[in-house]
Amino acid sequence: MSDSKRLSRRELLRSAAVAGVGGLVLGGLLARQASRMVATPAQQANLAGAQMKTKVDKIRIGASLPLTGWGAGDGTEMQRGLQMAIDEVNAQGGVGGIPVELVVLDVEEMPAEKMLSNFQRLIEVEKVHAIIVGYHVSSGPEFDLVAQAKIPYMHVNTTEASAKPVRENRDKYWMIFQGDPTEVWYGIGFAAYMDQLIESGQWKPYNKKLTLITSDNPYSISIADTFKAEAEKRGWTVNIYERVVVPVADWGPTLAKIRKDPPGLIFIxxxxxxxxxxxTKEFVKDPTPSLLYQQYGPSIPEYLEMAGDAANGVIWSTVIGILPDSYAEPWKQRYRQKFGAEPGGANAGSLYDMTNVYLRAVAMAGDPTDTRKVCSIMENIIHRGVCGTMAFDKSDLSGRPYPEYTKDPSLGMPHLTYQIQNKKHVLVSPEPYTTGQFKLPPWLA
Known part of the structure; x- marks a missing residue:
C-alpha cells in the first residue's frame, strides 16, 4: 500500500495522549514514525479525551451476523462482543464525545447473496463507517464492495482464502483486516502438540493410523489436508478420509468404519x-482406542450442553480464543453480569477486541471518515485484548500465531489447545497460559 497518510511527530504525540503514555513504546516508535502502537487495558477510558476533527455526530459500525440458522450460537456471541465493547466506550463518553452506534443485519445461514445484500445495505443505506463481523462461510465477494466503499472491514474468517487477495493486492484491499491467523495453523499447531504428547510419554498412540473427518467447505478441508500432510511427515497413514455435509443427522456409518479399523487419532x-x-455421544458408547480431536466447535457453549459427560477427554483448539488470565477474567465477569450467560471460547472476545482496535484507531486519527488514516493506524497497532495479542502482519493484514510463527507471546496471538476435563475446558497449551495438564481420556485410561 502506498500510504499517503503517514503520521507526523505531532500526530504521534496526540495519539499517545489518546492511547495513554504506557501504551506506546515511544523510544523506538519515534525513530520509525510510530511503526507499532501498543494498546493496554487502562487506555479504554482515554477514548473520551480524543481530539476529534470530524463533523459526524455518531460513529456507526455495521455487522452482518448469523443470528438465525445453524450458526446462531456463534452469531449471538459475535453480537454480544460488539455491543459490549461499544456500550463500554459510550459509558465513558464515546470517542472524543461522539457516541458509537451498532447496526446489525442477520445473514441467516450465510449464503453469498444474503451476505452481499447485507453489505450493500450497510454501505449504501446505513452509511456505516466500518464493518466488523465474525466469519462468513461465503466470504470473498464482499471484498470488492468494501474496496469500492473504502471503509475498514474487520473479520475473523480464519482463512487463507481471505488473506490471499490482500497479500496479492495490498493497494486495492488496504482496508481489509483479518483479526486472527489463518486456518493452516490448526494443522501445523496440533501436529506440534501431538509431538509433545508423544515425546513426553503422556500419550502412546494405539497405532499410527489417522482418521480424518471434514465438512464439505474449503475451510474445513484446508485444515484436514494441512494436518494430513503434517501427520504423514511423521509417519502416520490415513485409514479413513470422510467428507460430511452439515448438519449431520446420523454418524452411524462413519463410526462403523472407525470401529472396523480403529485409528490412533480421530481428527475432526x-x-x-x-x-x-x-x-462424541455416539463414539463413547463403544469407543475405539483413539485420541479424539475436534476443531473449534467445542468452544461454543451449546456443545457442552449437548455432549455433557461424553465430552470429557476431547481435545480441541482455536487460533483465537479468550484467555484465562487476569486481563480476560474481569471481562468474563462483566459479560456474565450483562448477558446472564457464560461467554463462549472465541467469538464474543474476538469481536470485542476488534471493535476496540478500530475505535482506538479512530480516536488516534481524529475522524472516522478519514479511512486511509484509520487503516494506517490499525495496520501498526499491537493490541493486548482478551484474546491475547492482536496485530496484523503487513503482508496480508492477518494475524500470526504464537508459538508456531513467533516465540514471543507479546507479538503473536496464542494458538490455544484445550482438553475437556470434568465438563470444563482446561487449557493445556501453550505456556505461559496453561491452566492444567493433558490427561488420558476416560476411554484410554
Missing amino acids: TDYAPSDLALF
Missing part, C-alpha cells in the same frame, strides 16, 4: 457444535 474439522456433540 467439522466445526458445527451440534455435529460434534452428536459424534
